Amino acid sequence: MLVRINTAPRMSIDGHLAALAGEGMCYSEFRYRRGLEIFGEGEEPEYVYQIVSGAVRTYKLLPDGRRQINAFHLAGDMFGFENEAIHRFTAEAIVETHAHLMRRSSILEAVRNGGAGTKDLIKFVTQNLAHAESHMLLLGRKTSLERVTAFLLEMDERLHHPDVMILPMSRRDIADYLGLTLETVSRALSILRDEGLLRFDGNTQRRLELVDRDALAKIDA
Amino acid sequence: MLVRINTAPRMSIDGHLAALAGEGMCYSEFRYRRGLEIFGEGEEPEYVYQIVSGAVRTYKLLPDGRRQINAFHLAGDMFGFENEAIHRFTAEAIVETHAHLMRRSSILEAVRNGGAGTKDLIKFVTQNLAHAESHMLLLGRKTSLERVTAFLLEMDERLHHPDVMILPMSRRDIADYLGLTLETVSRALSILRDEGLLRFDGNTQRRLELVDRDALAKIDA
DNA sequence: CGCGGAGTTGATGATCTTCAAACATGGTGG
DNA sequence: CCACCATGTTTGAAGATCATCAACTCCGCG
Structure with a gap:
């Protein structure tokens, strides 16, 4: 069904979640069925997610239902980090999806303490921004x-x-x-x-x- | 032509640049004439910019000249930060523009040392991302x-x-x-x-x- | 004055959307 | 195992929106 990449256990250096909060942080593993909402636009962000297998779409809606999908997230990808107090978009499982969850508060705390994961967090957000910029070129022109x-x-x-x-x-x-x-x-x-x-x-x-x-x-x- | 105006030790507390690199960091002030390119897509990033007065457009081009402007930057706005080794887009002064410049290396170093500006940097990139996401909705739908x-x-x-x-x-x-x-x-x-x-x-x-x-x-x- | 850059407005046309129909697919239960 | 239904996909025809081409206006400026 779904193409899978290796599922990085928590010690892997370049595993995103682990890098963010440092070693020894725990995470939970969740399973989302096809079509299930993982979090909704406007909700309070509790977790940051990394996909083990499956695929996720994140999108915004206009009041009349027009939808714009910002990004697709595949195995290995991280998503759901928010700096502010609300989610800026909705996330849904496209197919049956397994994900690792880490509490947002752990990551914010790690940043506050000058944790090693700070650089990775900046890199993560910047990569998202770079993708968005390319996508604006696509959508506009x-x-x-x-x-x-x-x-x-x-x-x-x-x-x-x-x-x-x-x-x-x-x-x-x-x-x-x-x-x-x-x-x-x-x-x-x-x-x-x-x-x-x-x-x-x-x-x-x-x-x-x-x-x-x-x-x-x-x-x- | 670039005109170097002066060098100052520090700027106001709520100015973004100062927040990023901490107190005591130096910046220069430059003036760009209407239409002038500030940096080009693909170039190596040397500075981060904050506009004192004027306006700047940042954009990407397709090979045949189609252009997508990502954002307009007005007085008070910061732009030009890159995490990677190249600029992802071009920046041009729309009108006569005064800007403060700070060396990118200073900011990266501040982050490496767990400086207080790290949180501001994450906030800055995240705000850009939020804007880009809203703009994708506009462009797509x-x-x-x-x-x-x-x-x-x-x-x-x-x-x-x-x-x-x-x-x-x-x-x-x-x-x-x-x-x-x-x-x-x-x-x-x-x-x-x-x-x-x-x-x-x-x-x-x-x-x-x-x-x-x-x-x-x-x-x- | 005339020239050039910027903006408005109109006519025409291309691209993409909408509406519609047919077909395929995959899951469910008899 | 197959019939059946909802969902997803393709394709066609007609229509709407936006782009293109073009003319004209309005300033600002030498």
């Missing part, structure tokens, strides 16, 4: 074909260039990430398939193979 | 009228609700911030003016007055 191509290449990279890419998210999720409709996403994928740049694996639409990454990279301006 | 209205309200707030708002940036800048064309921005402003929600002050197009902020807030979904 790229065509639908460029957006879908960029999405495929982003996922390809984050899944470490697998032969067959297994997408946990629906066309609607992709559309809400790219600022398009699901129909436009579907059409763009069909174009790329017809041009021979990608193949659908079997008869399922969520398993696909990037046949010509160079050509895709040329489309993504 | 709002209509042109909603975008322009949101822009006006954002500027109104950041300029502390002046009677007459003086915009330093051109219609093209606004368009590249909102993911629109300058014509669409102009049309949206005309609509808001015709509906009586704003007035142009005199016969210049950059001075305008928000007549009905509540109605504007209702348009901005």
Whole structure:
């Protein structure tokens, strides 16, 4: 079902959670079923999360229901850190997801004490910011074909260039990430398939193979 | 050309730069003429900047010249901090701008030493991230009228609700911030003016007055 | 005065959305 | 095991929004 990366136990140096609060900090492990809300926009942040397996979407809603997905989080990714007293967006499990949780207060305290994890926290937030900036360029200035191509290449990279890419998210999720409709996403994928740049694996639409990454990279301006 | 104006030992307590690196840190003051590039995307970051007066745009470009402005920075705002070894975007003075500069290395060192400014740095990056997330919602899901209205309200707030708002940036800048064309921005402003929600002050197009902020807030979904 | 930059407005057109229909898929229970 | 239903996906046709192309105005400034 889901592509998995190694699940870093708590001692691993570059495991994010462990790095943040230092060794010896404990965390709990939770399991979220497909579609379940992990936390909601406006709620008080209690935990910071690291995904062991599964996938999570974080998004904002307009009052009339229009949705913008900020980011997808895959195995190994951390999310949910807040500096202020409320969550700025909602997080939901896209598929069955296992995550490690660490109390936010532990991390804030570690920062207050000048803990070693401070640098990692700054790095984490900065990486999120860098991603957001690139995504603003996509949302503000790229065509639908460029957006879908960029999405495929982003996922390809984050899944470490697998032969067959297994997408946990629906066309609607992709559309809400790219600022398009699901129909436009579907059409763009069909174009790329017809041009021979990608193949659908079997008869399922969520398993696909990037046949010509160079050509895709040329489309993504 | 850069003009070095003076060097001062320290600035006000609530100034961001001072908070970041602690007391006793030195900064220089520079002046940038209208249109001048302050730093370019991909360059090595040397300084962190705080605007004394003027306005700055930060943006990314696609190879064919399409531009996305991430943010406008006004008097009091800080910008240019990088955690990694290169600038992720370009910064230009929109109008004649005075800024305080502090060496990036000083700030990084302060963080390494567990300086008091670490918390402020995290706060600074997090605020940028929060802005970027809101802007992604705008770029991905709002209509042109909603975008322009949101822009006006954002500027109104950041300029502390002046009677007459003086915009330093051109219609093209606004368009590249909102993911629109300058014509669409102009049309949206005309609509808001015709509906009586704003007035142009005199016969210049950059001075305008928000007549009905509540109605504007209702348009901005 | 004339020139250039900035802005507005109009006509036309392309891209993307909306609406709609058909088909596929995967899970559930008889 | 298969029928069945909800959900997800593709594709087509029509329509809306925004972009493009173009003309014109308004200042500011030499």
